[in-house]
Amino acid sequence: MSDTPTIMPAAPNVLRTAMLPLTMALIGCAVLVALPWYASFATQRLLVEGFTVFAIAMAWNLLAGYGGLVVVGHQMFVGVGAYALFASSNWLGLNPWLCLPVAALVSALFSLISSVPMFRLSGAHFAVGTWVLAEMLHILTLNTSWLGAGAGMPLEALGDFDRWTRNAGVYWAALAVGLGALAIATTVLHGPLGLALMSVRDNEAAALASGVSVRRAKLSLWLISGTMTGLAGAVSYMNTLQVTPDATFSLNWTAIAIFTAVLGGIGTLEGPLVGTVLYFLLREVFADYGAWYLIGLGMLAIATMVVAPGGAWSLIARRWPIDLLGVRRSMPPL
Amino acid sequence: MLIALETLIGGLMLGALYALFGLGLSLSLGVMRMINIAHGDLIVLGAYLCSVVMQMFGIGPFLSLMLVVPLMFVIGMLLQSLLLNRVVGQGTLSPLLLTFGLSIVLQNFLQETFSADTRSLQAGDIALRGFDLGGVSIGLLPLLSTVVSVIIFAGTSWLINGSHLGRQARAVADDPATARLVGVDDRNFYALITGFILAVIAMAAVLYGIRTPFAPTSGPERLLYSFEAVVLGGLGNIWGTFIGGVVIGVAQLFGAKISSGLGPFFGHLVFLVALLARPEGLFRRIQR
Amino acid sequence: MLSIESVDAYYGLFQALFGLSFSISPGETVALIGSNGAGKSTLLKTIVGAVRVRRDGVRLDGRDVGGDTEPQQLARGIALVPEGRRLFGSLTVLENLQLAARNGRAGPWTIPRLMQEFPVMKEFQHRPSTALSGGQQQLVAISRALVCNPNYLLCDEISLGLSPLAVNDVYGLLSRARGDGLAVVLVEQNVTRALAESGRFYCIQKGRVALSGKSADADHAAVAQAYFGM
Structure with missing residues (x-):
């Protein structure tokens, strides 16, 4: 029996505390990746929705909260991405997962082209202008027979896979989109583009004078956000197997993105995360009330704008001053 | 040729109604620097209120305005003072x-x-009557709505340019803080303006509801047409909004002649193309 | 009598006034002097209600009127000529005056009288107010406050950026207004002018009264010390 206490060297202790979050994150990822082996199809499908809604809300939040670009026609990116996936897979008879890069590429190209007319507008005009563009795409797909017109298209190649593979594959794609959106948003905002955007948001004239290209910064953001949304839209419709003009180009997509970002907190990275959890909690509990549920959701968003414009995250951060992702910014005085 | 002329006249008359949709939006953007995304839904609300009042008292759509216009005015004042005043002046x-x-x-x-079903306002045989003008048939109802629209625009234009109300509106639009110093209570004034906007909306809603069946989800489309009329015409320019609305109406009807489903598409297209050419609208703001 | 009783005023988290007291009697002219950012404009804004203040912070003829809005104070006879003139660019000169006259009180100052006193204004009445020279704009700005027929006229930097000739015009208008028994508070950069035009003065420094007294007895060395805080 020894009375000598074991003296822990200091260095491994420090190392251990530094390793802890990383270990936790790795375990978390492993749990999420392995999910198809232990969770039901229903759970997987719900999580696919969760991850894609998170990515779309994050993309909207990047534009509105950091770039000062309030988009009401955000559904256009969802539609373009989903239609690009379905059309390329159906026409070329290709594996849909291999067509996801095509969907991303088409979304990026569409973002680039659409920036030309849209960036001539600003403020409220820009906001509703994007909606006009989304409505044009909606009407065009409704009237285009080789895109299935009003009935839309199924994703034919998905029929070649068994149910487990199909569900797991879509789930993994959604997981990649969700984690990718978080990683990209964090990286972008910590990098030079993030710095440029912050300076523009604080004072556009001063940023211009100090050599920040406002136009280029906003264009980069628009491309990143549009591609992110397009890809998330494509994966989201792999989950439902059918695209239609009315659903895919529906304003509901923007409404969900706005609710999620507003409830969680616009202009923060944590906001869309918190908002997505809140949105799905509310939906799972109250969705049976139909129109009343939506009325309640709208009123909640209004109340948030009036009472706590920083959203739920601002309330959390006020109580427990933590900065998970290190890019907290106050709401822009737009 | 005759068909083209008929389409043009039809488009002008449809556009006059769109312009009337846009008038309220033009005022809220011009005076309060505020966009109201629910503008189209308020038009639809107006149409439903007319429908309810008509059923309740067994009266026609135009008579129902006696009740609906004051009702919408009050709703507008409450909406602004209870809710919208909290965010007005805070940017976009x-x-x-x-x-x-x-x-x-x-x-x-x-x-x-x-319910989600469509309904429309029954105005009796006035909705069906029309007359022939040199081979071009003109509906009585579209003509009536054009006349009403022009009268309301002329009245609003006179109010803005020649009345104490209009002087207050322009002063508040220029500089709300200084307007308070000369005795304009901006918050109360905004409530008055929104009341006025909803009263105009009520009149537009009746003409719309007789002409086209409407449903609870018809609002966003009305908002887009209103918005296009305002932006095309140039902000802060009342008659510009009228012309903007007419342009959209004509573009839609000619578009529908090309392909029946593409009417609104061509309206949107003309809007975007015109905006690319002149981002500040067809008519710059005219400083009096 | 209009008075401010030991008032603290804030812009957000920044405190601009520290327990400041001030008073002016009917018919009196009082000058507020002090360097930029001393709190002179804030004091005027506090009186008219553009800056929040507690209820008993502002007293008019024995009544607590603090925290009321600008239109309410205007109706009680307190008018402010804001710094930088701030005429409404979408309104003509005449419309600027008509707007104020309609919202203000009845009294000796009417649009026809102002036009008569300033023939040049009559000449420009249908022009947009932005088309005028700085001096002319300042005359219109003071006229816009005068047609409200206030008992207390608060003037913020009315000679700033004007030519010496225009400054004389502006003070000429003021002296006629004072002839009708109007009390005037002058915020003025030009200390000599301010002391010459006023009966009493307050020198404000960093949100506090550093020196006050009769303008005629003002010791220039003491004023300079209070002004610069040396």
């Missing part, structure tokens, strides 16, 4: 998101109250 984001939420609430409230 807050008013836009607040009214976006309001739009969702209104649409679902209408759906819950009146």
